Amino acid sequence: MIPGFTEGAHHAWELDAALRFHSALGSFSGGRILVGVPLGPYRCPPAPYEVQWMLDSYFKRRGMRERVSIEFFTRDPEPAGEAHDPVVWMDAQSKQRNISQHYEFIVHSIDPKRKIVIGLYGYTLSYDLLFMVPPHRPAQVLYDCGLADQETGIRVDYDTMETKWQNVYAIGDCADMPASKAGVVAHQEGDVLAHNLKVRITGHGVPTQLRLHTI
Ligand SMILES: Cc1cc2nc3c(=O)[nH]c(=O)nc-3n(C[C@H](O)[C@H](O)[C@H](O)COP(=O)(O)OP(=O)(O)OC[C@H]3O[C@@H](n4cnc5c(N)ncnc54)[C@H](O)[C@@H]3O)c2cc1C
The missing domain is CATH 3.50.50.60 (FAD/NAD(P)-binding domain)
Structure with a gap:
């Protein structure tokens, strides 16, 4: 590149x-x-x-x-x-x-x-x-399968990490988020997504939205 x-x-x-x-x-x-x-x-x-x-x-x-x-x-x-x-x-x-x-x-x-x-x-x-520092791009497999269609990663809803495919989410470095490519971001995204999936599967609790704490 x-x-x-x-x-x-x-x-x-x-x-x-x-x-x-x-x-x-x-x-x-x-x-x-x-x-x-x-x-x-x-x-x-x-x-x-x-x-x-x-x-x-x-x-x-x-x-x-x-x-x-x-x-x-x-x-x-x-x-x-x-x-x-x-x-x-x-x-x-x-x-x-x-x-x-x-x-x-x-x-x-x-x-x-x-x-x-x-x-x-x-x-x-x-x-x-x-x-x-080398530039970052999503793994080739994500382009090949059509999940990533841009260099910054997979398009997601910034609040919920949903992609344009039903039941497919993206978190971490592969997601196109207006945030650092950092473990601390992946971690917070993972917490929110895990919570929301639990709510959806069990029918208990209230879904939440991502509120990132990062630099
Ligand atoms: C030098 C360095 C320092 C960093 N320091 C910090 C820090 O201090 N704090 C911080 O918050 N973040 C830091 N980061 C960033 C952090 O490491 C990443 O943001 C984080 O690891 C992203 O997690 P991830 O799960 O999205 O991606 P990754 O950790 O990259 O995991 C993706 C995984 O997918 C695997 N994979 C790829 N292609 C395929 C395939 N085709 N099939 C199967 N598996 C595949 C890869 O092998 C990899 O294990 C640092 C990164 C680097 C490089």
Whole structure:
């Protein structure tokens, strides 16, 4: 989905990739590390911030933090609002750790030979080591069977998780919800759906609607 990603980018969203990144870090002797997120949905929005901070701690522990420039790019604008808003807080935490933030950078492709990330509108960022969160798409089987008809997942009713098929529901990362692709979301959706199914099957109780608590 992102030309050059497979050859050029590390990530930790799957075990094999995480192990490869671990070994690349072990042999990294200094330079510019880019951490970035794609356009569109990805799993666990706070995780790329955790990656930045873990890299900061890791290189401090190795006594070489001053030889490493850690930089983050995101498609989002610079966060604004109350200091305790999660994204504002995370942004501030990164800046406190001397991690530069590149906002509104929309990745188009990666050129692994020249070691640059190419963004829309001619913007580029060079790197020595690139960590990029992979974009998320529903499993192919969900497209093949017609349940998912768009890249963001299976269309659901936001209150009840019903799909357009009778007695078929979708929860978790495969559902097209205006919420994070996160376990905490899947969990709350599961609770509501389990309750409503119980009410329907037993005829006891009152159906409820999803009221997500998430960032
Ligand atoms: C690095 C990382 C950090 C994260 N950190 C957090 C966090 O701190 N907090 C948080 O809330 N969330 C976090 N998440 C997100 C969280 O893991 C997911 O949102 C959550 O697992 C979604 O659950 P799910 O059941 O919808 O999908 P999944 O957990 O992806 O489960 C889908 C399952 O379907 C299986 N499957 C796929 N295709 C087929 C098929 N054809 N046949 C049979 N089985 C199939 C897959 O193998 C998988 O087991 C993180 C994710 C990552 C990658």
